[in-house]
Amino acid sequence: xxxxxxxxxxxxxxxxxxxxxxxxxxxxxxxxxxxxxxxxxxxxxxxxxxxxxxxxxxxxxxxxxxxxxxxxxxxxxxxxxxxxxxxxxxxxxxxxxxxxxxxxxxxxxxxxxxxxxxxxxxxxxxxxxxxxxxxxxxxxxxxxxxxxxxxxxxxxxxxxxxxxxxxxxxxxxxxxxxxxxxx
Numbered sequence: 043x044x045x046x047x048x049x050x051x052x053x054x055x056x057x058x059x060x061x062x063x064x065x066x067x068x069x070x071x072x073x074x075x076x077x078x079x080x081x082x083x084x085x086x087x088x089x090x091x092x093x094x095x096x097x098x099x100x101x102x103x104x105x106x107x108x109x110x111x112x113x114x115x116x117x118x119x120x121x122x123x124x125x126x127x128x129x130x131x132x133x134x135x136x137x138x139x140x141x142x143x144x145x146x147x148x149x150x151x152x153x154x155x156x157x158x159x160x161x162x163x164x165x166x167x168x169x170x171x172x173x174x175x176x177x178x179x180x181x182x183x184x185x186x187x188x189x190x191x192x193x194x195x196x197x198x199x200x201x202x203x204x205x206x207x208x209x210x211x212x213x214x215x216x217x218x219x220x221x222x223x224x225x
Contacts, residue, residue, distance in 0.1 A: 093144035105197035128167035134222035
C-alpha cells in the first residue's frame with residue numbers, strides 16, 4: 043500500500059555533481075552490505091592485487107563474474123592489460139590482508155610478501171590461502187563507467203580453500219567498516 047507524504051530526497055541538479063552530492067552519495071552507499079574479495083593478476087612477472095567489494099555473479103551458463111575497478115588504479119590497468127585475473131572471496135580471518143591491500147600507496151614491489159597465497163593453476167594469479175571461494179577468469183568484456191572500469195570475466199577455474207569452520211564467517215563491508223557474521 044502506498045503511504046502518503048513526500049520523500050525528503052536530495053535531487054542532483056544535472057551536470058557534474060557537487061561536493062555535497064558526492065559526500066551524500068558516499069555516506070548513503072556505505073550502507074550497502076557487500077562481501078569482500080581480493081582481485082589479483084600477474085603482468086610482466088609482477089603481481090598486482092587489491093581489495094574490492096564491488097563484484098557480482100553475472101551468469102551460471104557460462105559461469106561469469108563482474109568486478110568494478112577504479113580505472114586509473116594499478117590493479118585496474120593491470121587487469122585490463124593482462125586479460126586474466128583471479129578473485130578470492132575473503133573470510134573474517136582475512137581482515138588484515140583486506141586492510142593492507144586496500145591501503146593507498148602500498149609498494150608494488152613485495153605487495154603480497156605478507157599475504158599467504160598460492161598460484162591459481164589456470165591463470166597464475168595469486169589466490170589467498172583460506173579463501174571462501176576463488177575464481178580464475180579470462181576477461182571477455184570491459185565497460186567504462188564513470189571513474190571505474192567494469193570487467194566481465196568468464197570463469198576458467200574455481201574452488202574453495204576454506205576450512206569448514208571458516209565457511210560461515212565471510213568478511214562483510216558495511217558502513218565504511220569491515221564486519222564479520224560469526225562472533
